[in-house]
Amino acid sequence: FNPQAPLQSRWFILLEKIRSGPAKLVPLKRLAVDQVLFAPGCGAYILVCLRVLEGHTLLDAMSACKRDWFGIWTMSIKFWPVVNLFNFYLVPLQMRVVFVQFASLFWNSYLSFATQKKLPHPHEADY
Numbered sequence: 001f002n003p004q005a006p007l008q009s010r011w012f013i014l015l016e017k018i019r020s021g022p023a024k025l026v027p028l029k030r031l032a033v034d035q036v037l038f039a040p041g042c043g044a045y046i047l048v049c050l051r052v053l054e055g056h057t058l059l060d061a062m063s064a065c066k067r068d069w070f071g072i073w074t075m076s077i078k079f080w081p082v083v084n085l086f087n088f089y090l091v092p093l094q095m096r097v098v099f100v101q102f103a104s105l106f107w108n109s110y111l112s113f114a115t116q117k118k119l120p121h122p123h124e125a126d127y
Contacts, residue, residue, distance in 0.1 A: 004042075005097050005101065008096075008097045008100060009097050011034075011038055012093060012096045012097065013093070015030045015033060015034060015088075016030075016093055018030050018033060026088075027085060027088035027089045028085075030084075030088050031081055031084050031085055031088060034080075034084055035077065035080070035081060035084075039073070039076060039077075039080060040073060043069065043072060043073050043076055044065055044069055046111070047061075047064065047065040047068060047069060047072065047111075047115065048061045048062055048065045049061075050111070050115055051064050051065070051115070064115075068114065068115065071114070072111065072114055072115075075110065075114070076107075079103075079106075079107060079110075080103075080107075083099075083100065083103040084100075086099075087099050087100060
C-alpha cells in the first residue's frame, strides 16, 4: 500500500481542471502548478517521514529536512518536470498515478542514497 497514491490521485484530478489556454500549453500550466504548489511540500513531508520511520525524533527529522531539503528539491526539479511533462501530455488520467509510482522507483533510490549519509542511527549511543 502506498499512502501517497490517494493524494496523488486527487491531485491529478484537480490538475485536470486546468483547461484554459491553448491545448498544447495546458500541460505546461499543470506542471507549473504542480511544481509550485505540490512538489516543495510533498518533498519536505517525505523527508520528515523518512527520518521518523528510521527512528529519529520529529525534531531531529525536521532539522534534517531543513538541512537536506534544498539540495533534494534542486534535484527534484531536474527529475519530476520531465516525468510529469510526459505524464500530462501522453498518459491518460486514470494511469497517471501508476506512471508516477513507476518513476518513483528511481526517485526513491536517489532519496535513499541522499538521506543515508547525514544522521547517525538514533540508538547508536546505546551500544
